[in-house]
Amino acid sequence: MCLGVVGQIAAIEGLVATVDFWGTRKKVRLDIVDEPVQVGDYILNHVGFAIRRIPHEEVEETLAFYEELLGASDLLARDLRAELATSDPGG
Amino acid sequence: MDATPRARLPAAPDDEAKKLRFRDPQRARTLTRRLEQLCDAAGRPVSVMHVCGSHEQAIARFGLRSILPPRLNVIMGPGCPVCVTDLPEVDEAIVIAQQGAVVATYGDMLRVPGTVQSLAEAQAEGADVRVVYSPADAVALARQTDRQVVFFATGFETTAVASAAVILAAPPANFSVLSAHKYIPPAMEIVAEMPDTQVEGFLAAGNAATITGWRIFERFVERHGLPVVVGGFEPLDILAALVKLVELVGAGEARVVNAYRRCCTAEGNVPAQRMLWKVFRTMGGQWRGIAHIPNSNIRLRDEYAWVDARKRFDIDLTGLWQSAGPSLVQRCICGNIMAGIARPADCDLFGKECTPETPVGACMVSSEGTCKIWHEYGGFPAVSFAPRPADAQRVGNG
Ligand code: SF4
Numbered sequence: 116m117c118l119g120v121v122g123q124i125a126a127i128e129g130l131v132a133t134v135d136f137w138g139t140r141k142k143v144r145l146d147i148v149d150e151p152v153q154v155g156d157y158i159l160n161h162v163g164f165a166i167r168r169i170p171h172e173e174v175e176e177t178l179a180f181y182e183e184l185l186g187a188s189d190l191l192a193r194d195l196r197a198e199l200a201t202s203d204p205g206g
Numbered sequence: 207m208d209a210t211p212r213a214r215l216p217a218a219p220d221d222e223a224k225k226l227r228f229r230d231p232q233r234a235r236t237l238t239r240r241l242e243q244l245c246d247a248a249g250r251p252v253s254v255m256h257v258c259g260s261h262e263q264a265i266a267r268f269g270l271r272s273i274l275p276p277r278l279n280v281i282m283g284p285g286c287p288v289c290v291t292d293l294p295e296v297d298e299a300i301v302i303a304q305q306g307a308v309v310a311t312y313g314d315m316l317r318v319p320g321t322v323q324s325l326a327e328a329q330a331e332g333a334d335v336r337v338v339y340s341p342a343d344a345v346a347l348a349r350q351t352d353r354q355v356v357f358f359a360t361g362f363e364t365t366a367v368a369s370a371a372v373i374l375a376a377p378p379a380n381f382s383v384l385s386a387h388k389y390i391p392p393a394m395e396i397v398a399e400m401p402d403t404q405v406e407g408f409l410a411a412g413n414a415a416t417i418t419g420w421r422i423f424e425r426f427v428e429r430h431g432l433p434v435v436v437g438g439f440e441p442l443d444i445l446a447a448l449v450k451l452v453e454l455v456g457a458g459e460a461r462v463v464n465a466y467r468r469c470c471t472a473e474g475n476v477p478a479q480r481m482l483w484k485v486f487r488t489m490g491g492q493w494r495g496i497a498h499i500p501n502s503n504i505r506l507r508d509e510y511a512w513v514d515a516r517k518r519f520d521i522d523l524t525g526l527w528q529s530a531g532p533s534l535v536q537r538c539i540c541g542n543i544m545a546g547i548a549r550p551a552d553c554d555l556f557g558k559e560c561t562p563e564t565p566v567g568a569c570m571v572s573s574e575g576t577c578k579i580w581h582e583y584g585g586f587p588a589v590s591f592a593p594r595p596a597d598a599q600r601v602g603n604g
Contacts (some may be wrong), residue, residue, distance in 0.1 A: 118263075149475040149477075159413070161368065162365055165373060
């Protein structure tokens with residue numbers, strides 16, 4: 116889905132980051148992210164690839180939006196939860 | 207800023223989604239009032255189109271249509287990649303799987319009807335079809351086997367970049383890609399030219415524009431004289447983008463406005479674009495139920511023939527097509543819905559023969575399809591402006 120999911124980088128090894136999504140850790144590739152990223156940064160994940168680094172000043176608002184979306188059981192929330200539940204993309 | 211990861215997912219009752227929980231209800235009211243004024247000033251119905259499944263999900267989820275002026279018609283265009291994947295593209299994947307290769311694809315693709323059957327039905331007959339979350343998963347699968355692994359790649363430019371990335375990262379020799387990727391800007395052109403559509407402006411999706419940049423829409427604006435506003439996904443983002451769009455429509459001003467500054471720049475993600483167009487090129491192709499659209503299919507360049515499933519396999523669809531009988535798919539009007547000239551309720555199968563459990567058309571399969579979304583949210587839910595609990599401490603944002 117085009118919304119993607121937001122997570123925080125916990126570790127980086129080459130072009131693969133370990134990203135924390137609300138307690139679930141997954142591998143995310145960094146081949147196409149728009150800016151250099153480091154541990155602690157938040158990124159937008161789309162099909163296992165980070166497509167954008169979330170600027171610091173927007174992290175709070177972005178997380179609040181996602182938490183609100185996830186806080187229901189409708190289609191959008193199910194989609195997001197399914198994304199969080201899927202397995203790691205190969206590193 | 208909170209630097210520690212948030213450990214738990216929030217839980218909330220189901221009916222919470224029915225309330226319009228704006229970050230700033232006051233600002234939402236101001237925006238809807240402004241929209242009403244603009245529509246009154248126009249003195250006629252105004253139709254605008256968005257081209258993104260996530261926009262439609264957010265519009266339906268937050269019940270936005272119920273607070274928009276009745277004369278403002280917000281249509282979902284061809285913004286669901288699964289829904290526009292053409293029947294023969296599904297057929298190609300099936301024929302490849304029937305030849306004994308492993309076909310890996312995104313979960314939503316499984317139940318999308320082809321001319322004769324879906325990948326799920328082919329799987330039930332013994333074809334090896336696997337669901338992957340990422341093209342990187344498909345490559346990992348290929349590394350674990352000697353068999354041919356074909357990634358059936360669907361999605362728009364944002365997703366195509368991920369396919370390009372795995373192709374550029376030296377995948378194993380038994381890996382190949384069957385590209386059904388599609389490119390949105392040419393589809394906007396076709397829809398804008400359709401005589402019955404009467405769309406007066408487009409709301410472009412923020413995340414695709416994160417990759418392509420908003421300047422990509424300038425040529426479209428020049429050619430068609432229609433405004434384009436790039437918008438985000440929060441209810442306030444959407445309302446603000448609609449206000450801007452209707453302002454432009456009212457003023458007869460055709461230009462691109464970026465209402466999603468925090469996400470989208472003029473040029474976009476240039477290295478990602480380079481990767482995309484290094485591996486792929488555009489060519490004409492059919493969008494399911496809509497039209498043959500020039501330059502709208504993203505296909506592998508000749509230099510990447512070595513990873514192109516269409517070159518590696520002998521794909522003859524005639525054998526499959528000979529077994530095609532008359533099916534309900536023929537009565538599906540998804541194409542008209544995505545072209546903005548029909549609504550799901552206009553389809554006599556909607557909610558009867560065609561439901562999310564027994565989908566007839568692709569728009570009922572994908573969670574980004576208009577029919578599935580409308581079925582889920584039941585059209586126009588009754589909503590009210592409700593402050594979020596956190597709003598008490600939150601100052602209205604800009
Ligand atoms: S309700 Fe089903 S058959 Fe009718 S247009 Fe929608 S997807 Fe197609």
